Amino acid sequence: MVKFILKRLGMMLIAMFMIILFTFIIMHAVPGGPFTNTKGVPEEVIAAMEEKFGLDQPYYVQFFSYLKGILHGDFGPSYKYTGQTVNEFISSGAPVSARLGGVTVIFVLIAAIPMGIWAALKNGKWQDMLLMALATIGVTIPSFVIASLLIYAFSYKLNWLPTYGLDSWQSYILPVVALGGYSISYLARLMRSSLLEVMGQDYIRTARAKGLTEFAVVTRHALRNALIPVITVLGPTIAGLLTGSFVVEKIFAIPGLGYYFVNSVSQRDYTTIMGVTIFYAAFLMAMVLLVDVFYCMIDPRIKFES
């Protein structure tokens, strides 16, 4: 198992290098830069700025000096906010995103898995139809539409809940629902179809032929098998929720990682784009590794070696 994890960590390093390289290339391929002149600033000032941050150097020099910084844990200064570093953005934004994401993950798991199980057990009945209709809506409507509707209904019309920030428990409700809506719908549908498939398996018939109650058949034999595909998508889902949805954070003015990221892209703040991308990628890969380890623990057919 240790060998498996070490091997995976090695592969993650290679993947990370590729991510850094491609992000760097794409970022510089996009027209415009952090100091593109829009307000009639003298050319000399721009040139001086670019020289200060090393943007006048050839791309490969910029790339390797950036890589050197990352190896020292330094994501560089922000090009847009004088005196602030990307490390500061991440250390102030990530905990906020993680707090919102953590609450959302718990909410998603508590809602989606029982919903999927219930729908599967009521297959074809009205409860199933209702839940799956809701889930289809949840999957198809984008989170910013849900967020806007929620704000309109609960903040503007009813005036029950705040529209921005994360200061009280009430302020969590709208962003959590908007952020988790898609994941709940997706996971509930997946849980339902997975459980339905498992319930049709031969070993479920064997379990029934043993004289087990339907409850025992579902809990002891069906659920564990049905959870396997759900766990597969759980890793990326949790990583996505914890690192923050860019859109939802922007709408609710929550100063999380996504908020910084969206701003940095529109402002061509190179170092911030790179820093947040790397942080997000590292987190995602760690979650996927965690899921794979967990996977091997619940499914004896999967070996660490393979």
Place this chain on the structure above:
Amino acid sequence: MEEILKVEGLKTSFMTSSGEVQAVRGVSFTVEKGEILGIVGESGSGKSVTSMTILRLLADTARIKAGSIQFEGRDLTKCSEKEMRAIRGQKIAMIFQDPMSSLNPLIPVGKQVEEMMKTHHPELKPDELKKRTLDLFEQVRIPEPEKRLKSYPHEFSGGMRQRVMIAMALANHPDLLIADEPTTALDVTIQDQILKQLRTLQKQYDTSIIFITHDLGVVAELCDRVVVMYGGLVMEEADIDEIFEHPLHPYTLGLLASIPGINKDKAERLQSIPGSPPDMTNPPKGCPFAPRCPYARNICAAECPPYVQAGGHRAMCWLLQPDAPAEGNPLYGKLAAAEKEAE
């Protein structure tokens, strides 16, 4: 002989979106204590549905339309789900066709066998359960049983998994074992071992067996009596020697001709019965085999023939009726011969 199971006039249908599929259309047979009854028929003949109806393990879309299943003084068609649970695995156990998928992939096989006993005997202690499972594994000849208890199904071959299934089925010493094509998915050599094993254990436990198969060769090797099914009906029923010596139905004749023999002429092609089974959403009014029967006459498609009886041998075919013509009738005079044999 003491009857332990009596199925009478059983009709089972599936309610599907394309209409009612009449899978079983009035089946009667009995199983006696310590007997191995073979049910033979091709896919779609209703043999598996009959067995699943006995344990009431059918899908939600299935309905028992008529008939009764008498078992130990009770009618299983009228039992509550709770009563059925007490019977399943304890009084009547079942082995399924595909050993590769019939065991839960995430649970060690030992635990799965233990669960069978624990469900019906919650008073058993863990070490007692383990000891009994170990005994069962030894009886079905699983090598290194102690080590194998903790193995998962994917670590076993098909034959070994079927042995686990047999061990599980026999764990509570059931009165009746339903084996639904238990050897169909296995190699012939393994098939032979499993059949011998079943025979030995059946004697040892004095369990009755309903053995479902499409293979008359397997029936010859294992069964005491055989029921031939087609189109949801029993075509013929007889003792094992009788069915091979005095077959009384054109369908049975066809099945017998289809057995590939080692002594047959090598140049000879494998025999088959042309055509396919009837569509059970709209079952034929007459004899279901009539469209494929080489001896069919007008009356065969129009009306279902009554059963004729010669001792324990019964069959339904118009060719067995006293007024059937002698010419082109492979069954002419056979009933009289069977009757003579019965006396």
